[in-house]
Amino acid sequence: MIIVTAFFYIYVMISQAEIKKIRSLHKNKGRSQHQCFIIEGIRAVEDILGSSLDVLDVFVVKGGDSLTPGYKSFREISEKEMKSISALNSPPGILAVVKIPPPGNINPEQNLILLDGIKDPGNMGTIIRTAHWFGVNQVVCSTDSVDIYNPKVVQATMGSIGYVSMFTDELSDFLDKYSKEYSFAGLMMEGRQLKDVEFSKDSGIALIVGSEAFGIREEVEKRLDVSVTIPAFHSQNKPESLNASIAASIAIYHFYGTE
Amino acid sequence: MIIVTAFFYIYVMISQAEIKKIRSLHKNKGRSQHQCFIIEGIRAVEDILGSSLDVLDVFVVKGGDSLTPGYKSFREISEKEMKSISALNSPPGILAVVKIPPPGNINPEQNLILLDGIKDPGNMGTIIRTAHWFGVNQVVCSTDSVDIYNPKVVQATMGSIGYVSMFTDELSDFLDKYSKEYSFAGLMMEGRQLKDVEFSKDSGIALIVGSEAFGIREEVEKRLDVSVTIPAFHSQNKPESLNASIAASIAIYHFYGTE
Numbered sequence: 001m002i003i004v005t006a007f008f009y010i011y012v013m014i015s016q017a018e019i020k021k022i023r024s025l026h027k028n029k030g031r032s033q034h035q036c037f038i039i040e041g042i043r044a045v046e047d048i049l050g051s052s053l054d055v056l057d058v059f060v061v062k063g064g065d066s067l068t069p070g071y072k073s074f075r076e077i078s079e080k081e082m083k084s085i086s087a088l089n090s091p092p093g094i095l096a097v098v099k100i101p102p103p104g105n106i107n108p109e110q111n112l113i114l115l116d117g118i119k120d121p122g123n124m125g126t127i128i129r130t131a132h133w134f135g136v137n138q139v140v141c142s143t144d145s146v147d148i149y150n151p152k153v154v155q156a157t158m159g160s161i162g163y164v165s166m167f168t169d170e171l172s173d174f175l176d177k178y179s180k181e182y183s184f185a186g187l188m189m190e191g192r193q194l195k196d197v198e199f200s201k202d203s204g205i206a207l208i209v210g211s212e213a214f215g216i217r218e219e220v221e222k223r224l225d226v227s228v229t230i231p232a233f234h235s236q237n238k239p240e241s242l243n244a245s246i247a248a249s250i251a252i253y254h255f256y257g258t259e
Numbered sequence: 260m261i262i263v264t265a266f267f268y269i270y271v272m273i274s275q276a277e278i279k280k281i282r283s284l285h286k287n288k289g290r291s292q293h294q295c296f297i298i299e300g301i302r303a304v305e306d307i308l309g310s311s312l313d314v315l316d317v318f319v320v321k322g323g324d325s326l327t328p329g330y331k332s333f334r335e336i337s338e339k340e341m342k343s344i345s346a347l348n349s350p351p352g353i354l355a356v357v358k359i360p361p362p363g364n365i366n367p368e369q370n371l372i373l374l375d376g377i378k379d380p381g382n383m384g385t386i387i388r389t390a391h392w393f394g395v396n397q398v399v400c401s402t403d404s405v406d407i408y409n410p411k412v413v414q415a416t417m418g419s420i421g422y423v424s425m426f427t428d429e430l431s432d433f434l435d436k437y438s439k440e441y442s443f444a445g446l447m448m449e450g451r452q453l454k455d456v457e458f459s460k461d462s463g464i465a466l467i468v469g470s471e472a473f474g475i476r477e478e479v480e481k482r483l484d485v486s487v488t489i490p491a492f493h494s495q496n497k498p499e500s501l502n503a504s505i506a507a508s509i510a511i512y513h514f515y516g517t518e
Contacts, residue, residue: 129501133498134492159498195517233393233515233516242392243385249509250516254512256492257489
């Protein structure tokens with residue numbers, strides 16, 4: 001009798017309607033409708049629980065990973081149920097549903113990074129993670145960038161999504177609006193060598209990273225204070241390019257990590 | 260009659276035995292048996308054709324991507340055949356079979372990078388790509404690293420695999436052997452701040468990057484000339500870590516890209 005009760009208890013812990021709702025958060029449309037996103041894995045979930053973001057639910061596979069004392073409440077589900085709500089091929093066994101924070105305001109006293117049309121979720125997530133590492137906690141994305149709360153972006157941030165304020169805006173408008181507060185440095189294929197560019201402390205530093213395929217768009221480029229580039233060592237065979245998140249991270253290190 | 264001939268012509272362009280052989284190159288065992296590896300995508304294949312590596316075959320999907328004049332000879336296969344030999348979920352339509360080069364000799368007059376137990380193919384490939392960008396053309400991997408010619412490593416190098424000499428060795432032996440020729444700098448969680456470490460021009464620079472999970476192993480660590488670290492900006496919430504290929508690339512930029 002006890003066994004039956006226990007089984008029933010686990011069974012009702014997540015309804016089909018909830019499964020459907022959480023699955024819808026894998027896609028842009030569902031996230032926009034419910035204003036929630038998901039994040040998976042014990043470290044990432046712990047990081048989010050420690051952040052100011054509003055965690056609505058934590059689902060854990062019964063008999064899965066051991067839990068740290070940080071958890072006050074979570075809901076146990078079966079492995080099969082976890083598989084049906086997870087966005088990963090190999091679900092790590094813990095998934096949180098998190099409220100998308102309301103749009104905040106730019107703090108012009110703090111540095112920021114702008115992403116102009118970044119399409120690869122791994123690149124965007126990795127750039128957010130690197131920004132957080134070097135203390136940059138504001139990232140502004142152009143409206144045609146990959147969605148910030150795409151599960152692959154969120155996973156690649158490794159929890160940093162909880163500590164970096166994310167904004168979406170038309171970048172050319174943004175540059176016009178904040179031309180006094182920030183020095184805008186665009187990472188380009190051609191420009192001044194990164195190592196030779198330094199800014200005075202009178203304004204904030206705003207690094208702009210362009211899309212993987214097309215770089216920074218023209219209307220943003222003409223508003224830059226400086227174009228910077230990371231030159232290749234010219235051997236007989238110059239390589240194609242650097243990976244976008246690698247190039248961005250090197251520039252982030254140069255501007256924000258070496259003071 | 261002409262149609263039949265044409266069909267027959269395409270059909271015999273790749274045999275089942277060849278398909279089986281190329282598929283075996285997806286795995287370590289097959290590569291080691293046949294001493295070949297594969298690389299896919301038009302840019303990567305062109306880069307390899309321009310390198311000193313020995314390209315045995317280039318397969319192209321009939322009616323697929325247009326080809327540049329660089330190609331002297333290639334073999335047309337069907338989309339289905341390409342799918343069966345490709346290591347990618349979405350085959351780009353062009354695949355080359357390349358001979359694994361015979362082990363060469365270290366050139367102690369040139370800089371190098373050592374990878375101690377890197378397990379993620381994307382990380383290893385990205386580090387090789389960044390090394391090539393900054394003119395480092397020797398990479399030494401510990402014997403327990405992911406296989407250099409794993410298709411995911413090769414893809415992530417974006418063709419740079421053709422321009423960087425790859426070695427596999429026991430790193431502690433290597434450090435003993437080349438202690439006079441190189442200054443060995445290990446990227447660690449703790450150590451001297453990267454930005455403060457410079458080497459004289461009297462010796463080569465050898466950066467060592469440790470595994471994603473365990474860092475640099477002890478017997479290598481005790482042979483280092485210097486431990487370097489990329490400090491996080493200490494906010495109230497220090498992030499977990501940098502991605503391994505990001506940390507490596509920042510150190511590569513610092514040591515090899517800013518002269």
